[in-house]
Amino acid sequence: MAVQTVASTTTDSVDLGPAAALSCRECGHRVPLGPVFACEECFGPLEIAYDFSVNSKADTEELRGRIEAGPANIWRYAPLLPVPADVATKPNINPGWTKLVQADNLARELGVTGGLYVKDDSGNPTHSFKDRVVAQALEAARVFGFTTLSCSSTGNLAGAVGAAAARAGFRSCVFIPHDLEQGKVVMAAVYGGDLVGIEGNYDDVNRFCSELIGDPAGEGWGFVNVNLRPYYAEGSKTLAYEICEQLGWRLPDQLVVPIASGSQLTKIDKGLQELIKLGLVEDKPYKIFGAQAEGCSPVSTAFKAGHEVVRPQKPNTIAKSLAIGNPADGPYVLDIARRTGGAVEDVTDEQVVDAIKLLARTEGIFAETAGGVTVGVTRKLIENGVLDPTKTTVVLNTGDGLKTLDAVAGTGLTATIRPNLDSFREAALA
Ligand SMILES: *Cc1c(COP(=O)(O)O)cnc(C)c1O
Numbered sequence: 001m002a003v004q005t006v007a008s009t010t011t012d013s014v015d016l017g018p019a020a021a022l023s024c025r026e027c028g029h030r031v032p033l034g035p036v037f038a039c040e041e042c043f044g045p046l047e048i049a050y051d052f053s054v055n056s057k058a059d060t061e062e063l064r065g066r067i068e069a070g071p072a073n074i075w076r077y078a079p080l081l082p083v084p085a086d087v088a089t090k091p092n093i094n095p096g097w098t099k100l101v102q103a104d105n106l107a108r109e110l111g112v113t114g115g116l117y118v119k120d121d122s123g124n125p126t127h128s129f130k131d132r133v134v135a136q137a138l139e140a141a142r143v144f145g146f147t148t149l150s151c152s153s154t155g156n157l158a159g160a161v162g163a164a165a166a167r168a169g170f171r172s173c174v175f176i177p178h179d180l181e182q183g184k185v186v187m188a189a190v191y192g193g194d195l196v197g198i199e200g201n202y203d204d205v206n207r208f209c210s211e212l213i214g215d216p217a218g219e220g221w222g223f224v225n226v227n228l229r230p231y232y233a234e235g236s237k238t239l240a241y242e243i244c245e246q247l248g249w250r251l252p253d254q255l256v257v258p259i260a261s262g263s264q265l266t267k268i269d270k271g272l273q274e275l276i277k278l279g280l281v282e283d284k285p286y287k288i289f290g291a292q293a294e295g296c297s298p299v300s301t302a303f304k305a306g307h308e309v310v311r312p313q314k315p316n317t318i319a320k321s322l323a324i325g326n327p328a329d330g331p332y333v334l335d336i337a338r339r340t341g342g343a344v345e346d347v348t349d350e351q352v353v354d355a356i357k358l359l360a361r362t363e364g365i366f367a368e369t370a371g372g373v374t375v376g377v378t379r380k381l382i383e384n385g386v387l388d389p390t391k392t393t394v395v396l397n398t399g400d401g402l403k404t405l406d407a408v409a410g411t412g413l414t415a416t417i418r419p420n421l422d423s424f425r426e427a428a429l430a
C-alpha cells in the first residue's frame with residue numbers, strides 16, 4: 001500500500017479510511033474520530049489528521065496509478081480522504097472532476113502570458129463546489145448514524161445538502177436567510193427536503209443552528225458545516241488535487257480562491273501540501289490569493305491593515321454565496337495568504353457584474369457572483385502588479401450563473417422584430 005495509516009494514539013472504532021484522528025488546529029490536541037468540531041482543551045477548531053507516509057518513489061507511483069485508475073469524480077482521491085475505501089459503491093451524487101478550462105481568450109484580455117485556467121465547478125451536480133464538501137459530510141453522517149442532514153447555508157450548500165440527502169435516502173432540513181436569490185431557493189427546495197428561511201443574515205442562521213445542535217430538537221441531526229465540519233471541510237482538498245492532476249501533476253504558480261467562511265481556501269492549501277508531501281507534485285512555491293466582495297470583505301480588510309484577527313462585518317453585496325460577515329477560518333486564510341506570498345483583495349458589486357460578463361464573453365462560462373468576484377479580483381491584482389501575469393494562474397469559478405440571474409438583469413434581447421426580412425434589416429444586425 002502506498003499510503004499507510006499509522007495507528008494513532010486514539011482508539012478509532014469508525015472506518016473512515018486514511019483518517020486517523022481529529023486534531024486541534026490551535027493546540028494539536030488529538031481526539032478520536034467523531035461528530036465533534038471544537039477542541040475540549042482550548043475550543044479551537046478540529047480538523048482531520050492523517051498519518052500519510054510514502055516510503056519510496058515506487059509507493060508514490062503506485063498511489064498515482066491508483067488515483068488515475070479511479071472514477072471520474074472526487075472518489076478517485078479516496079485514499080486521501082476521510083471515507084471508507086468502498087465509498088464509490090454507496091449512493092452519492094458523485095461530484096467533482098470538473099473541467100479545468102484553458103482560458104486563452106480571457107488571458108489575452110487580462111494580459112496573462114504564463115497560462116490562465118478557470119477551474120469551473122459550476123459543472124457539479126447541483127452547480128456549485130458545495131457538492132464536494134457535502135459528499136464528505138454525508139459519508140461521515142452514515143458512519144456516525146445520523147438520519148437527518150442539515151446545514152446553515154448562503155444558498156448553494158442548501159441545494160447540495162438537499163440533493164445528497166435525496167439520493168442517499170436521508171431526511172434533510174436546511175436553514176437559509178429568508179431573502180436569498182430565487183434560483184438558490186428553488187434549487188434547494190426541489191429535492192423535497194425541508195427548507196426553512198430565517199429572518200436574519202447568514203451569521204444569524206449559523207448562530208441559530210449552533211443552538212439547535214445543543215437542543216433535543218436537533219438530536220440525531222448531522223449539520224454538515226457544524227458538527228460534521230471537520231469532514232465536510234476535507235472535500236475542498238479535492239479541488240487542489242484535481243487542479244494539479246489536470247495540469248499533468250503540476251502545481252500552479254498562483255491560485256485565486258473565493259472566501260466565504262474561508263474553509264475552502266485553507267483546505268486547498270492543505271491539499272497542495274499533501275500532494276507535495278506524497279511526492280505527487282514537485283515541491284515548489286505557490287501563491288494563494290483570496291477574493292471577496294467589497295460589501296463583505298472582513299478578511300481582505302484585515303489583510304490590508306496587517307491585522308491577525310478578522311473584525312466581523314454586516315454583509316451588503318450581490319455576492320450572497322460569499323456573504324459571511326464573521327468568517328470562521330478568516331485568521332487561517334490570513335496566515336496562508338501571507339505565508340505563500342499571496343494576498344486578499346476585494347472588488348465592488350459593479351466590478352463583479354463586469355467580471356461575470358467578461359468571463360462569459362471570453363470563455364463561454366456563465367459564473368455566479370462568486371465567480372465574478374474571483375475573476376474581478378484577478379483583474380485587479382494584475383492591474384495592481386500583485387499577481388504575476390507571466391506565471392501559471394488558476395482562477396476558481398465555484399458556482400453557476402443560472403442561480404444568480406438578477407446579478408446580470410438588463411442583459412437580454414438585442415432587438416425585437418416582426419417575423420419578416422424587412423423588419424430584420426431595419427434592426428441592422430446583418
Ligand atoms: C460556499 C461557497 C464558497 C466558499 O465557501 P467557504 O465557506 O469559504 O468554504 C465559494 N463559492 C461559492 C459559490 C460558495 O457557495
Ligand SMILES: [Zn+2]
Pocket residue numbers: 024025026027028029039040041042043044
Ligand atoms: Zn485545542
